[in-house]
Amino acid sequence: MLEARELLCERDERTLFSGLSFTLNAGEWVQITGSNGAGKTTLLRLLTGLSRPDAGEVLWQGQPLHQVRDSYHQNLLWIGHQPGIKTRLTALENLHFYHRDGDTAQCLEALAQAGLAGFEDIPVNQLSAGQQRRVALARLWLTRATLWILDEPFTAIDVNGVVRLTQRMAQHTEQGGL
Incomplete structure (x- = not known):
């Protein structure tokens, strides 16, 4: 299970997204759509652990990514x-x-x-x-x-x-x- 809790991402003085939460369970998929510059790639980088949100957290199998980084990346x-x-x-x-x-x-x-x-x-x-x-x-x-x-x-x-x-x-x- 991949979970996003209350993610906030700001770039300069612009908020790309705020309060973003969702859960993705086995057998499910999500497609993220939006205009150019809306923050789609930024969100994906947060979900991979390549970047950190300004607030909120990403969890893998109920654990924060920073605690399960190795197993997550495997x-x-x-x-x-x-x-x-x-x-x-x-x-x-x-x-x-x-x-x-x-x-x-x-x-x-x-x-x-x-x-x-x-x-x-x-x-x-x-x-x-x-x-x-x-x-x-x-x-x-x-x-x-x-x-x-x-x-x-x-x-x-x-x-x-x-x-x-x-x-x-x-x-x-x-x-x-x-």
């Missing part, structure tokens, strides 16, 4: 709005880099599920923005993390990619993920 997959990939590596090498315990067959299957069959050995810097995003999102087919926090996951993704990603997210929540 259960978390965070993919920010930047793909977070190594552009000089191939798509396959990127998956091996992030999932050292994953064997080649698993990584190839993840790339295929993400719609990148045939692009495994191409350096990422030679792929389109959408293909690069798919390389980052291929981690969703490899991870054992319970909680996924994805910032703008559909950015640069075509319709087929959105369908694949949506199906994977639904599968994850059906299996008790958040």
Whole structure:
């Protein structure tokens, strides 16, 4: 269970959000929408523990994040709005880099599920923005993390990619993920 209690976030003299509270249980998901600059990424960074709120707290399994940071991060997959990939590596090498315990067959299957069959050995810097995003999102087919926090996951993704990603997210929540 992920819980936000009375979160407050201010930037300069502007309040991005105040008194924000919610609980997310196993098998549930939430999509955060809002205009540019509204604080969506800021909220996600608070939920990952990368930033701290000006007031309030984030809890994982009923415990404040700062008390369970290691176990929380073992259960978390965070993919920010930047793909977070190594552009000089191939798509396959990127998956091996992030999932050292994953064997080649698993990584190839993840790339295929993400719609990148045939692009495994191409350096990422030679792929389109959408293909690069798919390389980052291929981690969703490899991870054992319970909680996924994805910032703008559909950015640069075509319709087929959105369908694949949506199906994977639904599968994850059906299996008790958040």
